[in-house]
Amino acid sequence: MTCRPLLAVCACLLLGLLPSLRAAPAVVPPALIPLPAKLTLADAGFRVDARTPVVIDHSSATRHTASYLIDLLARTRGLHLRVTSGKLESPAIVLQRDPQAPVAQAGGYALDVTPQGIRIHARDDAGLFHGAITLWQLLTPDARTGAVDVPGMHIRDWPRFAWRGLMLDSARHFQSVAEIKTLLDQMAQHKLNTFHWHLTDDQGWRIQIRRYPELTRIGAWRTPPDAGHDGEPKRYGGFYTQDEIRAVVAYAAARYITIVPEIDMPGHAQAAVAAYPQFGVTGQRPAVSVDWGINPWLYNVDDDTFTFIDHVLDEVMELFPSKYIHVGGDEAIKDQWQASPAVQAKMHALGITSEDALQGWFIARIGRYLDQHGRKLIGWDEILEGDNLPADATVMSWRGTDGAIKAALLGHDVVMSPAPALYFDFVQGDLADEYSGRLGVESLKDVYAFQVVPGVLSATQAKHVLGVQANLWTEHLPTFAHVEHAVFPRLDALSEVAWSPPATNHWPSFLARLPAQFERYRAQHVNVADGAFAVDIATDRNLALATGKATVTLTDQVGVAAIHYTLDGSAPTPAAPRYDLPFNVTLPVTVRAASFADDGSPLAASRERVLDRAALLSLPGNTLPNCPASDFRLRLQPTPDAKSTQPVYAVNVFNTCQLFPVTWMDGVTAIHVDAVRLPRNFALAHEQKLVVSRPHATPFGELVVHADQCDGPVLASMPLPDPAHSARNFTLDARLPAQQGEHGLCLIYTAPIDGPLYAIGRATLTP
Ligand code: ACM
Numbered sequence: 001m002t003c004r005p006l007l008a009v010c011a012c013l014l015l016g017l018l019p020s021l022r023a024a025p026a027v028v029p030p031a032l033i034p035l036p037a038k039l040t041l042a043d044a045g046f047r048v049d050a051r052t053p054v055v056i057d058h059s060s061a062t063r064h065t066a067s068y069l070i071d072l073l074a075r076t077r078g079l080h081l082r083v084t085s086g087k088l089e090s091p092a093i094v095l096q097r098d099p100q101a102p103v104a105q106a107g108g109y110a111l112d113v114t115p116q117g118i119r120i121h122a123r124d125d126a127g128l129f130h131g132a133i134t135l136w137q138l139l140t141p142d143a144r145t146g147a148v149d150v151p152g153m154h155i156r157d158w159p160r161f162a163w164r165g166l167m168l169d170s171a172r173h174f175q176s177v178a179e180i181k182t183l184l185d186q187m188a189q190h191k192l193n194t195f196h197w198h199l200t201d202d203q204g205w206r207i208q209i210r211r212y213p214e215l216t217r218i219g220a221w222r223t224p225p226d227a228g229h230d231g232e233p234k235r236y237g238g239f240y241t242q243d244e245i246r247a248v249v250a251y252a253a254a255r256y257i258t259i260v261p262e263i264d265m266p267g268h269a270q271a272a273v274a275a276y277p278q279f280g281v282t283g284q285r286p287a288v289s290v291d292w293g294i295n296p297w298l299y300n301v302d303d304d305t306f307t308f309i310d311h312v313l314d315e316v317m318e319l320f321p322s323k324y325i326h327v328g329g330d331e332a333i334k335d336q337w338q339a340s341p342a343v344q345a346k347m348h349a350l351g352i353t354s355e356d357a358l359q360g361w362f363i364a365r366i367g368r369y370l371d372q373h374g375r376k377l378i379g380w381d382e383i384l385e386g387d388n389l390p391a392d393a394t395v396m397s398w399r400g401t402d403g404a405i406k407a408a409l410l411g412h413d414v415v416m417s418p419a420p421a422l423y424f425d426f427v428q429g430d431l432a433d434e435y436s437g438r439l440g441v442e443s444l445k446d447v448y449a450f451q452v453v454p455g456v457l458s459a460t461q462a463k464h465v466l467g468v469q470a471n472l473w474t475e476h477l478p479t480f481a482h483v484e485h486a487v488f489p490r491l492d493a494l495s496e497v498a499w500s501p502p503a504t505n506h507w508p509s510f511l512a513r514l515p516a517q518f519e520r521y522r523a524q525h526v527n528v529a530d531g532a533f534a535v536d537i538a539t540d541r542n543l544a545l546a547t548g549k550a551t552v553t554l555t556d557q558v559g560v561a562a563i564h565y566t567l568d569g570s571a572p573t574p575a576a577p578r579y580d581l582p583f584n585v586t587l588p589v590t591v592r593a594a595s596f597a598d599d600g601s602p603l604a605a606s607r608e609r610v611l612d613r614a615a616l617l618s619l620p621g622n623t624l625p626n627c628p629a630s631d632f633r634l635r636l637q638p639t640p641d642a643k644s645t646q647p648v649y650a651v652n653v654f655n656t657c658q659l660f661p662v663t664w665m666d667g668v669t670a671i672h673v674d675a676v677r678l679p680r681n682f683a684l685a686h687e688q689k690l691v692v693s694r695p696h697a698t699p700f701g702e703l704v705v706h707a708d709q710c711d712g713p714v715l716a717s718m719p720l721p722d723p724a725h726s727a728r729n730f731t732l733d734a735r736l737p738a739q740q741g742e743h744g745l746c747l748i749y750t751a752p753i754d755g756p757l758y759a760i761g762r763a764t765l766t767p
Pocket of ligand 1: 330331380398
C-alpha cells in the first residue's frame with residue numbers, strides 16, 4: 001500500500017495494518033503527540049543543523065516563541081539555533097504571524113517542511129506557539145543529539161477543544177513553585193492550555209490572602225498522625241505567596257496556559273474554618289485536617305461569611321486573570337447545616353426548604369459576585385444540586401458523565417473530567433512496584449479510549465462541551481516523583497483526546513509514536529511511569545512448586561513491546577533473547593526481562609523474578625487481592641507524607657482482608673508475615689458504617705488465617721502487638737496444620753476499627 005500524501009485518516013488506515021511496534025511500518029508518521037488534525041507527507045524534506053537560522057517577524061510574541069523553541073531544542077537535542085529578525089533568509093526556519101494563514105481556527109497553525117526550509121504560520125500567537133511545539137517534536141524524533149533530517153510534510157492543525165486541562169491538588173500535598181513550572185512545561189509541550197489549581201481544602205490553605213493572614217499562618221499547616229516520629233516532620237504544609245503566584249501565572253501565560261484557581265466551598269473548608277472559626281458553622285475551631293476523605297466542616301451562611309469569601313475572591317481575581325474562577329462545590333455533606341439552629345433559621349427566612357437548595361443559593365450568590373467582576377463561575381457537578389445555578393455557570397463533571405449530560409441539557413457549558421477514567425491518582429498498573437494511588441487500574445489505554453462527548457447529546461448540546469481535563473488529587477501522591485509518575489505518559493493520551501480530531505485517534509498509531517516521546521521525557525529527566533511497557537514475569541506457581549519446573553510467560557500491559565530476557569541474572573539488552581512464546585525453565589532460576597522499541601531504546605526498566613521454592617511461597621502484600629475487590633481500595637504509602645515511592649501497601653479501607661492465592665501446600669508448615677501498622681486517617685462520613693468490624697480475642701486484635709474461603713476454618717490467629725509499644729513494622733509467625741494439595745488462604749486483621757489500620761508487607765509460607 002502506498003499512501004502519499006499521508007493524510008491523518010490515511011495514516012490511520014495504514015497503521016491499522018500494523019500488528020505491533022515490532023513490525024516497522026513502510027511509512028511511519030512523524031512521532032507527534034498530539035497527532036495533528038491534517039498531515040500530508042511530501043517527497044523532499046529539510047535538514048536542520050546548527051547553521052539553520054530561525055527567522056521571525058517583528059512581534060514580541062513571535063520572538064518569545066522562537067526563544068522558547070531554541071531553548072528547548074538546546075536542552076533536549078543539543079542543537080543550538082539562532083534568531084534572525086526580519087530579513088528572509090533561505091534555507092531557514094520561519095515563524096510568522098499571518099492573518100492569511102490557512103488555518104482559521106483559534107490556536108491553529110500551518111507548518112510546511114520543504115527543501116527550502118520550514119515555515120510555521122498562524123493567525124494568533126497561541127497558534128504560532130503550538131506550531132513551534134510541533135516543530136520541536138519533529139526535531140526530537142529520537143535519542144540522538146545534533147542535526148535532524150525532517151521529512152517533507154504539510155501540517156494544518158488546530159485544537160479539537162478549547163479547554164484542555166490538568167488539575168493539580170496542592171492542598172493535600174504541596175508542590176514547590178519549581179515543580180509546578182515543570183508541570184506547566186510539560187503541559188505546554190502537549191498543547192494543553194488550562195491548569196486548574198486546587199488551592200484550598202480541608203488539609204491545607206495554600207494561597208496567601210493579604211487581608212486574612214491566619215488562612216496561611218494556621219490553615220497552611222497540619223500535624224500528621226506520626227508527627228515527629230520515625231522521620232516524620234513535626235508539621236506538614238506550605239503556601240504560595242502572592243509574588244510566587246504572580247510568577248507562576250506569568251510562567252503559564254508565556255506558555256499559552258491559563259490558570260483557573262479553585263477556592264473550594266461550601267465544603268472542603270476545614271483549613272479555612274481552622275483559621276477563622278467564625279466563618280464555620282459550629283463556632284468551634286477544628287485542627288487543619290489530617291484525614292483524607294469527606295470532612296464535615298462547612299462555611300456558615302451569614303452575611304459576614306460572604307463578605308469574607310468576597311474579599312478572598314477579590315485577591316484571587318487580582319492574581320489570576322482567568323475568565324473562570326472555580327468555586328468547588330463538591331462533597332459538602334450537610335450535617336453541620338442540618339444541626340445548626342442559625343443555618344436553619346436562615347433557610348426559613350429565605351424560604352429555602354432543603355440544605356441542597358441552600359447550597360444552590362450559596363453558589364448562586366458567589367456566581368453573582370463573580371459575574372459583577374466580569375468573571376465566570378465554574379464548579380464540580382454538585383453545583384447542579386438545588387436547581388439554582390446561574391445560567392452562565394459552567395459544570396465540571398466528575399461523578400461520571402451524568403452531571404455533564406444534565407448540565408448540557410440545561411444549557412450550561414461543561415468540562416469533562418470524570419472519575420475514574422480521568423482521575424490520574426488511580427494507579428496505572430498492577431505490578432508490585434507501582435506507586436501509591438487509588439485502585440483499580442486506570443491504564444494508558446483507558447485514558448486514550450475516553451470518549452469526551454457523551455453520545456446522548458445532540459450536535460447542538462455537544463457544543464456545550466468545552467473540553468476535557470484530567471485531575472491529580474494528591475492524597476497518595478506525597479512527592480513530585482509521585483506526581484510525575486501519575487501524570488506521564490497518561491498526559492500523552494489525554495493530549496491526543498483533547499486536541500486531535502476523533503477520526504485520527506488510533507491506539508496502535510499512538511503507541512508507535514510514544515517511544516520518541518519517552519526519549520523526550522528522558523532528556524528532561526521526567527519521572528515517567530513505565531508500567532504500560534513493564535514486563536510481568538508470570539508462571540504457574542503450583543506446577544513449579546510441585547514439579548520443580550516452570551513455564552514462564554512474559555507480558556506487558558499494552559502488548560506491543562519487544563521483550564528481551566535473561567536467565568543468568570544479567571541486565572537484558574536488545575541483544576538478549578527475544579521473547580516470543582512461553583518457555584520452560586528448571587528451578588532455581590532468575591528471570592529478568594525488559595521491553596524495547598524498534599530502535600532498541602528502552603521502554604521500561606527491567607523487572608526481575610527469582611523462581612525457586614522459597615520465592616514462589618513468598619508474595620508481596622500489595623499483589624494479594626483485597627477482599628472483597630469492589631470496596632474503597634488504595635495502594636497506600638506507609639505514612640501520609642512519605643518521602644519515598646516504596647514500599648506501598650494494598651488496603652481495602654472498609655475491610656482489612658486479603659487473599660493468598662491458591663498454593664500447593666504440601667510441605668508447608670508455617671506462615672510468616674511482614675506486617676505494618678498504618679494511620680487510619682480517613683474521614684468516611686456517611687460511609688463509615690461500611691467499615692467491617694470484627695470480634696477479636698486479644699486486646700489489639702489478630703491477623704487470622706482462614707483456609708480457602710474467608711469463612712473457612714481458622715488455621716492460625718496471630719495477636720497484634722500493642723501499638724503504643726511496638727514498631728510500625730513488625731513480624732507475625734504461626735504454625736499451620738499440615739495440608740495437602742492446593743489451597744488458598746484468607747488473611748483478615750481483626751483489629752478494632754477505631755484504632756490503626758493494618759496491612760501486609762509480605763506473606764511467606766515456610767516448610
Ligand atoms: C472531587 O473529586 N471531589 C471533585
